Amino acid sequence: MLKPFEQYVLKYQDMVYNIAWHVTRNQHDAEDIAQESFVRAFEHFTDFSTGEPPKSWLCTVTLNLCRDWLRRQKPVLSGEEKDYRGGGQAADQPEERAAVKEALNALDPESRLLVVLFHLEGFSHKEISEMTGMPISMIKNRLFRARKKMKEILMAEGLRR
Amino acid sequence: MNVQHLDEELLDRFAFGEPGELDEVERLRVEEHLAKCSKCSEALELLVRSVRMVEYWGSVKAPESLITRVRMKLRHKTVAPLMPIVVIALGITDVARLWVLAWSLSGGLSTIVEALPRMLEALSYGWTGILRVVLEIVAGSWLRMGGISAQMGVLLTVGGLVLLMRRKEWAN
Numbered sequence: 001m002l003k004p005f006e007q008y009v010l011k012y013q014d015m016v017y018n019i020a021w022h023v024t025r026n027q028h029d030a031e032d033i034a035q036e037s038f039v040r041a042f043e044h045f046t047d048f049s050t051g052e053p054p055k056s057w058l059c060t061v062t063l064n065l066c067r068d069w070l071r072r073q074k075p076v077l078s079g080e081e082k083d084y085r086g087g088g089q090a091a092d093q094p095e096e097r098a099a100v101k102e103a104l105n106a107l108d109p110e111s112r113l114l115v116v117l118f119h120l121e122g123f124s125h126k127e128i129s130e131m132t133g134m135p136i137s138m139i140k141n142r143l144f145r146a147r148k149k150m151k152e153i154l155m156a157e158g159l160r161r
Numbered sequence: 162m163n164v165q166h167l168d169e170e171l172l173d174r175f176a177f178g179e180p181g182e183l184d185e186v187e188r189l190r191v192e193e194h195l196a197k198c199s200k201c202s203e204a205l206e207l208l209v210r211s212v213r214m215v216e217y218w219g220s221v222k223a224p225e226s227l228i229t230r231v232r233m234k235l236r237h238k239t240v241a242p243l244m245p246i247v248v249i250a251l252g253i254t255d256v257a258r259l260w261v262l263a264w265s266l267s268g269g270l271s272t273i274v275e276a277l278p279r280m281l282e283a284l285s286y287g288w289t290g291i292l293r294v295v296l297e298i299v300a301g302s303w304l305r306m307g308g309i310s311a312q313m314g315v316l317l318t319v320g321g322l323v324l325l326m327r328r329k330e331w332a333n
């Protein structure tokens with residue numbers, strides 16, 4: 001792999017994988033999506049005046065691949081979620097991580113994705129709207145409901161302690 | 162006394178809205194209320210704490226295997242267009258082997274076209290036949306192209322090889 005592209009992968013691999021993993025919630029599929037995202041970035045690496053594909057462009061590619069993945073899944077996924085495990089993390093997880101996982105697990109995939117983009121990856125409402133095609137008002141509303149739900153779960157899990 | 166508390170959505174916008182989300186009047190009203198209402202302050206604090214927890218613990222890091230997988234895939238992708246050439250060079254059929262060998266060593270499409278019928282004929286005689294034709298082509302073109310020392314070198318090499326092959330045939 002060429003050096004600048006390798007640096008590009010290193011710079012964004014956590015973001016891409018994080019997004020993919022929160023949608024698929026399994027390492028294998030998340031890696032597949034992340035790998036394909038970077039292959040596409042490689043194919044367009046010199047197309048941008050910025051010298052490399054911008055973060056939001058890469059993120060959009062990942063989101064589209066996630067959407068394709070969701071479409072291929074059995075309908076059971078959007079309702080009762082499968083277990084929220086794995087994800088390249090060590091097994092010795094503190095209570096907080098387990099509680100956060102449970103809170104994120106309680107969200108539908110779209111809302112979880114919005115939480116990841118806004119709170120974990122730091123994209124603005126406007127950027128998310130451009131990447132997902134979702135109106136800003138809907139993004140704000142879903143984020144509000146997602147935060148409310150996560151707060152309730154984390155409180156029940158002992159956030160008060 | 163009946164106090165009107167801040168609703169959840171307003172608190173949420175106050176905490177996580179982007180700049181300009183609340184106008185100045187709204188923002189002041191929220192701040193004033195929070196300053197004197199412990200119930201709403203606590204609700205806000207819990208909301209912020211829960212989101213900070215998600216932000217802190219929610220991310221997963223890419224496994225080390227990812228970059229290796231990307232590297233492998235890209236290596237494969239960049240090598241892929243060269244594959245037909247590689248395959249021919251390695252030789253799927255004898256004709257392909259002969260073609261590539263003759264082309265790379267003798268120089269020129271015309272030589273190959275000329276030699277093709279003989280190559281095909283040579284196939285029926287097995288490997289020794291094929292090699293002989295190749296050596297002929299190679300030698301012929303080197304002799305045409307090279308100086309006297311090159312010609313001598315080619316002659317000696319080819320002669321030696323032909324003798325070796327003959328010996329093998331005689332042994333059989």
Ligand SMILES: [Zn+2]
Pocket residue numbers: 165166167194198199200201202
């Ligand atoms: Zn209040």
